[in-house]
Amino acid sequence: MPIETLDDLAVQGTTLGVRIDINSPLTDDGDLADDARLRAHLDTLSELLERDGRVAVLAHQGRPGGDQFRNLRPHADRLDELLDAPVEYSDATFSADARRAVENLGDGEAVVLENTRFYSEEYMQFPPERAGTTELVDGLVPVLDAFVNDAFAAAHRSQPSIVGFPTRIPSYAGRVMERELDVLGDIESTPEPRTYVVGGAKVPDSMAVVESVLERGLADDVLTTGVVGNVFLLADGTDLGDASADFVYEQGYWDEIDRAADLLEEYGDRIRLPVDVAVERDGERHELPVDSLAPREGEAAMDVGTETIDTYAGVVRDSGTVVLNGPAGVFEDETFARGTRELFETATAADYSIVGGGDTAAAIRKFGIDGFDHVSTGGGAALNMLTGEDLPAVEALRD
Numbered sequence: 161m162p163i164e165t166l167d168d169l170a171v172q173g174t175t176l177g178v179r180i181d182i183n184s185p186l187t188d189d190g191d192l193a194d195d196a197r198l199r200a201h202l203d204t205l206s207e208l209l210e211r212d213g214r215v216a217v218l219a220h221q222g223r224p225g226g227d228q229f230r231n232l233r234p235h236a237d238r239l240d241e242l243l244d245a246p247v248e249y250s251d252a253t254f255s256a257d258a259r260r261a262v263e264n265l266g267d268g269e270a271v272v273l274e275n276t277r278f279y280s281e282e283y284m285q286f287p288p289e290r291a292g293t294t295e296l297v298d299g300l301v302p303v304l305d306a307f308v309n310d311a312f313a314a315a316h317r318s319q320p321s322i323v324g325f326p327t328r329i330p331s332y333a334g335r336v337m338e339r340e341l342d343v344l345g346d347i348e349s350t351p352e353p354r355t356y357v358v359g360g361a362k363v364p365d366s367m368a369v370v371e372s373v374l375e376r377g378l379a380d381d382v383l384t385t386g387v388v389g390n391v392f393l394l395a396d397g398t399d400l401g402d403a404s405a406d407f408v409y410e411q412g413y414w415d416e417i418d419r420a421a422d423l424l425e426e427y428g429d430r431i432r433l434p435v436d437v438a439v440e441r442d443g444e445r446h447e448l449p450v451d452s453l454a455p456r457e458g459e460a461a462m463d464v465g466t467e468t469i470d471t472y473a474g475v476v477r478d479s480g481t482v483v484l485n486g487p488a489g490v491f492e493d494e495t496f497a498r499g500t501r502e503l504f505e506t507a508t509a510a511d512y513s514i515v516g517g518g519d520t521a522a523a524i525r526k527f528g529i530d531g532f533d534h535v536s537t538g539g540g541a542a543l544n545m546l547t548g549e550d551l552p553a554v555e556a557l558r559d
């Protein structure tokens with residue numbers, strides 16, 4: 161069944177729950193360190209507001225327990241600055257207070273409801289029918305006429321605010337969702353050879369993708385960087401030192417090392433591992449080859465090294481398609497930004513380049529890199545889609 165879009169929605173005077181993904185890097189004070197994801201949704205939000213909709217924004221920030229798990233006040237304030245319409249913030253998500261905030265909206269006005277993940281069920285995965293009976297959905301449905309899902313970046317999560325509403329009220333894809341599905345749905349026709357550069361810190365997500373693109377023959381080469389690269393190195397028997405290993409264990413990624421080992425056994429010829437890494441020594445960047453690593457206490461692998469960057473850059477340059485997700489190192493710190501900056505810059509030289517991910521997009525903006533064919537708002541979602549897997553959000557809109 162085709163998905164309905166904003167072209168199919170009579171917006172004027174209707175109250176809309178609009179799920180967007182503005183999960184963004186924050187400063188230590190909880191302010192936005194980058195607003196790229198907010199800007200990505202401006203088309204959808206301004207269209208709905210200009211068409212005199214009443215917009216109740218639903219979104220999440222961070223993961224429970226993490227240091228990025230904060231309220232959405234800065235996001236609401238920033239949207240208020242970016243949009244040509246009043247945007248309020250409500251510190252409630254689906255309570256009577258939240259409903260009141262939604263009911264008080266006038267035509268062409270918006271309210272950002274509180275971080276959906278402050279509510280525990282939102283961080284669980286449910287089949288849509290069950291998601292449709294959760295407190296969050298149940299609480300908001302009485303004050304909404306329709307639901308718009310523009311949160312492509314969270315489309316791989318079968319969570320209440322993503323898949324619940326379409327079981328209860330008419331639902332539509334927003335402009336971001338529509339564009340991403342168009343571009344990413346067409347990966348099998350992109351030029352070969354295809355190289356996937358995976359990095360960042362969400363190891364289980366990346367591992368699932370690596371497995372799938374190799375299994376399905378979509379990837380000719382997988383270049384591993386970031387924490388993902390560290391996990392592959394550990395799986396390969398490299399002694400990365402206690403600091404890197406502890407980081408992996410603390411994130412609960414122990415099982416991922418076994419998974420990486422299985423992948424190396426089966427597809428070792430198509431998976432490339434860093435040959436050197438960068439640590440901080442005496443306050444400076446210090447590179448260590450992995451075959452003679454001697455990290456000292458407290459020295460973690462924070463970036464890929466120069467030789468790795470050069471080798472990977474060669475593979476990337478010769479690729480027909482490059483799909484890039486996740487920074488190659490702790491790019492927020494200039495000392496460890498080199499791998500990310502140089503690999504990303506090189507990727508723009510491939511015939512066709514797609515890049516995705518929240519922090520990835522932030523890195524691109526930080527380094528001012530232009531020239532990607534498609535910058536996806538999604539990290540895990542984009543990768544899931546590129547592997548040909550169904551996205552729960554899309555299936556929910558279709559049903």
Ligand SMILES: Nc1ncnc2c1ncn2[C@@H]1O[C@H](COP(=O)(O)OP(=O)(O)OP(=O)(O)O)[C@@H](O)[C@H]1O
Binds near residue numbers: 385386485491519538
């Ligand atoms: N070697 C490393 N050690 C520690 N952290 C790292 C390392 N390499 C990258 N990172 C961190 O990974 C984080 C980004 O990872 P993440 O997987 O969230 O990427 P993303 O582009 O946001 O993708 P998604 O949208 O799926 O979340 C950055 O904050 C960066 O500092």
Ligand SMILES: O=C(O)[C@H](O)COP(=O)(O)O
Binds near residue numbers: 183223314362
């Ligand atoms: O940043 C993302 O990839 C999306 O906002 C989804 O976040 P999650 O991986 O914490 O579900």
